[in-house]
Amino acid sequence: MRRPTRRYSILSLLKEARHGHSGWVEAWRKAEPRSSYDVVIVGAGGHGIATAYYLAKLHGIHNVAVLEKGWLGGGNTARNTGIIRSNYLRRESMALYGLSHSLFEHLSQELDFNVMFTPRGLVELAHTRQELAELSRIADANRHFGIKSWMIPTSEVHSLLPSLDQGSHKRFPLLGALYQPRGGFARHDAVAWAYARMASQLGVDIVENCGVESIIADGERIVGVQTSRGRIDAGTIMVAAAGESPPLLAPLGVNLPIEPVTLQAFVSEPLKPFLNPVVMSGAVHGYISQTAKGELVIGGGTDAYPSHSRRGAWPPIEDTVAAMLELFPFLSRVRLMRHWGGSVDITPDRSPLIGPAGPSGLYVNCGWGTGGFKAIPGSGFVTASMLATGKVPPIAVPFGLERFAAGRMIDESAASGVIH
Amino acid sequence: MARARRNLRVPEKEGSNIGRLIxxxxxxxxxxxxxxxxxxxxxxxxxxxxxxxxxxxxxxxxxxxxxxxxxxxxxxxxxxxxxxxxxxxxxxxxxxxxxxxxxxxxxxxxxxxxxxxxxxxxxxxxxxxxxxxxQYKTFKWPVPTWRVYEKALRTLGGIGTVPGAADPDRYEHIHVDADVLIVGGGLAGIAAAEAASAADLKVVLVEETHRLGGIADGYDGRVDGKPLLDWVQNKVRNLAASRDVHILTNAGVAGLYDHGLAIIHERLDPNASVEPENAPRERIWKLRTKAVILATGAHEKPLVFPDNDRPGIMLATAARLYLRRYGVLPGQRVVIATTGDEGYRTAADLAAGGAEIVRVVDLRLDPDGSLFHIMKARGTPLAVGSAPVGTTKGKKGELAGVTIANRLTLDGPALRSHADADTLLVSGGWGPAPFLAGHLGARLVFDEELGGFRPGELPGGLFVAGAANGKFHAAEVLEDGWRAGSIAVEHVLGSSWSSVVPSHSIEVTADDDAEPVGMLPDVATAAERATAFVDLQNDVTIGDLDIAIREGYSAPEHLKRYTTLGQGVDQGKLAVANAAMVMAKALPNATPAHTTFRPPWTPITFGAIAGTRRGVLFKPVRETPLTALTSDALREPLGLWRPPAVFPRPGESREEAVRREARSVRNGVGLFDATLGVKIAVQGPDAAQFLDRMSATNLADLEVGRSRFALFLDNDGFVLEDAVIARAENDRFIVSAGIGRADNLCAWFERWRQREWPDLNLFITDETERWGQLLLAGPRVPELLAAASSDIDIAGFETDSYAEGEFMGTTARALATRYTATPEVEIAVPAGHLPSLWEQITEAGKPLGITHFGTDTLHRLRLEGGAFDLDHETDGSVTPYDLGLGDLVKVDKPFFVGKEGLERPGMTRSSRRHLVGVLTEDPSFVPPPGAHLVLDPDHAPPRRVVGHVTSSGYSPTLRRSLALALISAGERHIGDRVFIVSSGEGLPAIISSTAFFSNGEPT
Amino acid sequence: MLMIRCPVCGIAADETEFTSGGLYGRLEETENRVIPRDVVREWWLCARGCGTWFGMARHVVNQRVTATWAAGDEPWDGRH
Structure with missing residues (x-):
């Protein structure tokens, strides 16, 4: 009997190739829930699993369960377009997303799983004077914070994007662009699977098909959760369930300012490579990238009303396609292969909610809205520290729930015309 | 050497139906x-x-x-x-x-x-x-090499190449309502359409190919005494003649959406003569329907065995249809492998067409159908209870032979035989294809005996008929189609509807059940599983599924994502059922499930989706009455418009033009098209009270004939809009605000009036486009106006006055403002009169050196005046206090919109950013908007930032650069030094007040 | 894509002709309310039609619209 192959490398691939790949083992254990854990995390999306991984890896807390009502990574982790960037406007956001971006740089090595982080560069086009000013503001904010992101003139945009149709004849002529060379994309599913595999190896129980029905408090203290598979006790509970979080917390008197909205995305049929960087455009409203497989991954605005549906409405698709053809008219004969939607959890200032909530021992990490995928490593890193120590790390402090009542919002909506 | 190409077209035969479509x-x-x-x-x-x-x-x-x-x-x-x-x-x-x-x-x-x-x-x-x-398992080390691997993978990725030029063709959309949408024009769809049209309902029948009838032409037999094909063609003619039925061919239902919406993608036939010369290439039908019947048929399942993907391997029924429709043979030496009777039907046809049937391999142990017995009697070589378990290839990779094994002996080598053949036709039975139901959230149910998915519980108004519903015989299909049509009628009418099911005498050979099979041979080695393709487009083999399951990716969505099963352009239509059968064996405790079916059913072009929203119609430019008269302007996108930015003279740069225009205004008089400036009339007994509640500014004591600058806040207390409110009469106010914002402001007013204070008695009317408007600015404005005929004492007009009357022969409204720190009058006239007024004033102003100016110059002038602009200085997170406009907030009002938000502690904390001026030490350096201000430019990042520039420009009047900036506690740091980093250098500047200039004099 | 009928002017049109405006009721009544996975009562504006805000009951998962009403003409007696 051969020994199973756990490590991933070209050598293990070669070895397994000789044996018909029969020696690979389960990426993560299909755990059965136990009756009690030190920490219970509600939601096995990227944020929940990453938190569990860092709890086990960096804080020595292994007695952790991640409870998922469906399949691992099946929410917005599986539905987003994989864009990675950190060129945000506000200092608080730059710190958090910057940390995440830097973790992405070595995530494949850290997790022994190639998450295909591909920094092909990210170009955000400015088509009006006002956009130019807004993007310049972000560029300068990035410069002083130390994030490598800057404005480039139209000539440089054209050399990065030779196929872009942006002459002066256009409705919105190109004036310049914000460029982050280390921006790009990663394989969304792979990030969830990679964290799950390592967390599982470190002893974390990932329990799929286990829906949390309610959170149980005993006076001022949290004591456990009631699930579809019975009660599970825990003194520390984190809810990382995106748009499902508010209904879980409402019975405890915690009202999370989150609105669920459907966000759609779509892919074209596979095409030979023609588009190197990720392109985003506010005025025409859409963004586009091309995967290694050749598909164009395209997204735009959210649906126009609150919704928990994963089937979007048709108008946003039409709007986004029209926008893409304005940038790349030759794509007109290319075809849409598949479109889908996810329900994103949007906060009033478009920044996430991280911190303690309600009874002692209860924490939240949600409200990531349309841009949470890129934050998974950073969010997991910071949140794990919060759960392990009971103290909110400085980087997460501004993202607490109390900021709305205090009037200390971290408004990223002002500077993000387009959603990603 | 190239292989000699054979002609596989069957010669024409008198009286034969072969090749009937060519x-x-x-x-x-x-x-x-x-x-x-x-x-x-x-x-x-x-x-x-x-x-x-x-x-x-x-x-x-x-x-x-x-x-x-x-x-x-x-x-x-x-x-x-x-x-x-x-x-x-x-x-x-x-x-x-x-x-x-x-x-x-x-x-x-x-x-x-x-x-x-x-x-x-x-x-x-x-x-x-x-x-x-x-790829997840490798290419990780050393770190930078992923870039190299990724580049290589990327080059190998993709299928087609993007077109090189813009598309010359046209696309359009059409909106239609229907009672019943029927998807699929085969027998079931035809029967359903007949049933629904019998109730006089409006029916749209959509067929993906260019002809109705589905695959009925692949079968022989008689209905009501007529040959099947003739009978079908007669039905189609009747339907086409019905006024209630609209038939769309070459049209696929791309997706089904909420509220009865179907998106239909029609490909117009460029050869058809019915379309006019410049007909679109494709058309999107946005159909709203009350009921949908899926008559989408079934897919013949391929067989899954090693090397089952070679050219020369084809579906059995497809081969038969190619022969019957187009008179072509798939090859000359044919092996047929079948799990049901379809293989025999194809064998009979191909033999008649001149092909050599090398062998019919029947996977069943004891076939007993009539077709089997007929072919047996004819002496066709048969291998019953056998299966194809491999293929050999020729020089070009095409099929050269088939390995056949007896299924009872598993994979005993002695019982394997080899047949030379250039063609292998496979039939694994039929898998229903009601996949569109998935677009509305329906889950299909796996039927083990069928080896495919059937409709389960369906959402209201959605029905499935015929082969898509697991009915395969013509008689069953017709009956099921009629049944579905009838219940759709009942759904639409909301009442029971008695219809007589037409009885037909149907003589079409009934098939015995096909046997569902998974991987072949039944006990396969890992090596065999590794070359047995289940999804041919994405090259997914059974071995791949095995590995995925071994690694725990067995949930349907995980399996799909890990192996890319079903993620191709074909959406895995032929893979769904086969993969489920294999999974059923691999995971006996799990019920096979499919992944979510996502639109579109087949890919549709981006051109069709965008329709006419391309080029000039992408976002059509809205115009003002003066657009034609200002054709000498350089324009700048602004919302829905492209107003003039400057009016450059020949050889003049944009910046030179701005400076010239600004100097002319400062020294004489300028004329600006201010039509886009918001004009909202608020009138009624409670108008004053309404505006006072809406605005943070005190408006209660505003006198008739006067105006006041006022701020409107959002619920959080941030500045939402600024406006000049004029009291025209006691109960009538005119709200004037920045250009292009009328929709926002009006909507904001209405929201509060209707939703919060329905008891207030007033009307709100957006008059922006009804009134054309000019802005006259400059010290010689009074001089110009003095010469104009007007019953308003417009020349002596003091700031903040408002009047209505007649001006140069036209009804007019006049408002005196100070946005540009120079005498200003806004004159509004009915929009149609604006062009002549523009020309008259231009003429009258010639002796004074009147200049037309645009938005660039307007912003330069207001910058000199230190006035903020909503689009530049605010971003939804700026308070009145931040703007230094605390005196415009009447805090002791009991209520105004945003008051509660503004009273939160964070909104007034001392470190908030204040709007101040910034004067660079190098007067020629203009810091760009967005530039940040730092105290120590040499500090390594992250370095402390104290604020950012919101507007800037060179002032031709003051002969230096000016900037407005939001700076942390800026009001307390007037006179302090800050730095702007430009090209790696820290350039010093001094924080100043925003009052750069007043009454035409530098301050 | 929703198909909505304005209860005030009677026009039935695509969702693009309307504007969604949050939970139904006065502002102070709707603050801090969580949107359930169920039917919600909302404000909608007949933006391209008569310009009136009206009430609508919509299921936020399956998008079924069960009622629309003019403000002040609520089809239920209680308040939320």
Missing amino acids: DRTQPISFTFNGRAMKGFAGDTVASALIANDVRRLTSSFKYHRPRGVLGIGSDDPNAIVEIGVGDRRTPNLNATQVLLAPDMRIASQNVWPSPRLDLGGLIGRLKPLMPPSF
Whole structure:
């Protein structure tokens, strides 16, 4: 009997190739829930699993369960377009997303799983004077914070994007662009699977098909959760369930300012490579990238009303396609292969909610809205520290729930015309 | 040496139905990969290529294995080619769905450097190293090399090549309502349409191919005494003649959406004469319907065995249809492998067409159907209870032979035999295809006996009929179609509807049940499983599924994502059922489930989706009455408009023009098209109270004939809008605000009036477009106005005055403002009168050196005046206090919108950013808007930032650069030094007040 | 894509002709309310039609619209 192959490398691939790949083992254990854990995390999306991984890896807390009502990574982790960037406007956001971006740089090595982080560069086009000013503001904010992101003139945009149709004849002529060379994309599913595999190896129980029905408090203290598979006790509970979080917390008197909205995305049929960087455009409203497989991954605005549906409405698709053809008219004969939607959890200032909530021992990490995928490593890193120590790390402090009542919002909506 | 190409077209035979869709009197020339070929009118690209003995059409996606035509419809995973040249070159077309046209140029894709020598095939040799998602397991070290690998993978990725030029064709949308939408024009769809139209309902019948009847023409038999095909054609004629039924062919239902919306993608036939000259290429139908019937048929399942993907392997029923419709044979030496009776039906046809039936391999142990007995009696070589378990290939990778094994002896080598053949036709039975139901959230149920998915619980208004509902015999199909049509009628009418099911005498041979089979041989080695393809388009083998399951990716969505099963252009239509059968065996405790079916059913072009929203119609430019008179302007996008930015003279740069215009205004008089300036009338007994509640500013004591600058806040207390409120009469106010914002402000007012204070008695009217408006600015404005005929004492008008009357012969409203720190009057007249007024004033102003100016200059002038602009200085997170406009907030009002938000502690904390001026030490350096201000430019990042520039420009009046900036506690740091980093250098500047200039004099 | 009928002017049109405006009721009544996975009562504006805000009951998962009403003409007696 051969020994199973756990490590991933070209050598293990070669070895397994000789044996018909029969020696690979389960990426993560299909755990059965136990009756009690030190920490219970509600939601096995990227944020929940990453938190569990860092709890086990960096804080020595292994007695952790991640409870998922469906399949691992099946929410917005599986539905987003994989864009990675950190060129945000506000200092608080730059710190958090910057940390995440830097973790992405070595995530494949850290997790022994190639998450295909591909920094092909990210170009955000400015088509009006006002956009130019807004993007310049972000560029300068990035410069002083130390994030490598800057404005480039139209000539440089054209050399990065030779196929872009942006002459002066256009409705919105190109004036310049914000460029982050280390921006790009990663394989969304792979990030969830990679964290799950390592967390599982470190002893974390990932329990799929286990829906949390309610959170149980005993006076001022949290004591456990009631699930579809019975009660599970825990003194520390984190809810990382995106748009499902508010209904879980409402019975405890915690009202999370989150609105669920459907966000759609779509892919074209596979095409030979023609588009190197990720392109985003506010005025025409859409963004586009091309995967290694050749598909164009395209997204735009959210649906126009609150919704928990994963089937979007048709108008946003039409709007986004029209926008893409304005940038790349030759794509007109290319075809849409598949479109889908996810329900994103949007906060009033478009920044996430991280911190303690309600009874002692209860924490939240949600409200990531349309841009949470890129934050998974950073969010997991910071949140794990919060759960392990009971103290909110400085980087997460501004993202607490109390900021709305205090009037200390971290408004990223002002500077993000387009959603990603 | 190139193989001699055979002619696989069957000669015409008197009285035979063979080749009934082609017109042999109309030959068509075309090329494939540059080679000249001939087809006939009526051919599809696929049938023409088969007739010309083209076996290999393309290379597969991952391993570059040679692939040929497998099926005869949109479910074909292989037959993807590029068609056309120049700006009409179109990649990734399914050859089975495109009708052949004269001089068509067809090319293979995914072959490099050429179709004859695809070096990508070498990659296939590395297949053992490429299990599913192998890329996750490697390319990690050393870190920078992923970039290199990724580049290589990327070059290998993709199928077609993007067109090189803009699309010359046109696309359009049409909106239609219907009672019943029927998807699929086969027997079930026809019967359903007949039932629904009998109730006088409005029916739309959508058929993906160019003809109705489905695959009825693949069967013999009689209905009501007539040959089946004639009977069907008669039905189709009747339906087409019905006024209640609209038939759309070459049209696929791309997706079903909430509230009865169906998106239908119609491909117009460029050869059809019914369309006008400049007809669109494609059309999107946005159909709202009360009921949907899916009569989408079934897919014949391919068989899954080692090397089951070679060119020359085709679906049995598809081969029969190619022969009957187009008179082509798939090859000359044919092995047929079947799990049901379809294989015999095909064998009989092909034998009659002149092919040699090498063997019919029946996977069942004891077939007993009539077709079996007929073929047996004819002496056709049969291998019962056997299965294909491998294939051999010829020089070009095409099929050369089939290995057949007896199923009872498992894989005993002694009982394996080999048959030389150029063609293998497979039939694994029928898998229903009600997949569109998934678009509305329905889950399909796996039926083990059928080896496929059937409709489960369906959402209201959705019905499934015929083969899509698991009914395969003509009699059952017709009855089921009628049944579905009838219940759809009841759904639409909301009442029971008695319909008499038409009784037909149907004589069509009934098939015995096909046996569902999974992987072959039944006990397969890992090596065999590793070359048995289940999803041909994405090169997914059974071995890949095994590995994925071993690694725990067994949930349907995980399996799909890990192996890419069903993620191709064909959406895995032929893979769904086979994968489920294999999974059922691999995971006996789990119920096979499918992944979510996502729209579109088949890919649709981006051009069709965008419709007419391209080029000038992408976001049509709105104009003002003066657009034609200001054609000498340089324009700048602003919302829906493109107002003049400056009026440059020949040879003048934009900046030079701004400075000239600004100087002219400061020294004389300028004229600006202010039509886009918001004008909202608020009138009624409670108008004053309403505005006082809406605005943070005190408006209660505003006198008639006066105006006041006021701020409007959002619920959080941030500045939302600024406006000048004029009291025209006691109960009538005119709200004037920045250009292009009327919709926002009006909507904001209405929201509060209707939702919060329905008891207040007032009306709100947006008059922005009804009134054209000019802005006159400059010290000589009074001089100019003094000469104008007016019953308003407009020349002596003091700031903040408002009056209505007559001006230069026209009804007018006048408002005196100070936005640009110089005498200003806004004059509004009915929009139609604006052009003549513009011309009159331009003429009258000539002696004073009047200048037209645009938005660039307006902003430069207000910058000199230190006035903020909503679009520049605010971003939804700026308070009145931040803008230094605390005196415009009447804190002791009991209520105003945003008051509570503004009272939160964070809103007034001392470190908030204040709007101040910034004067660079180098007066010629203009810091760009967005530039940040730092205290120590040499500090390594992250360095402390104290604020950012919001507006800037060179002041020709003050002969230096000016900037407005939001700076942390800026009001307390007037006179302090800050730095702007430009080109790596820290350039010093001094914080100042915003009062750069007042009454025409520098301060 | 929703198909909405304005209860005030009677026009039935695509969702693009309307504007969604949050939970139904006065502002102070709707603050801090969580949107359930169920039917919600909302404000909608007949933006391209009569310009009136009206009430609508919509299921936020399956998008079924069960009622629309003019403000002040609520089809239920209680308040939320």
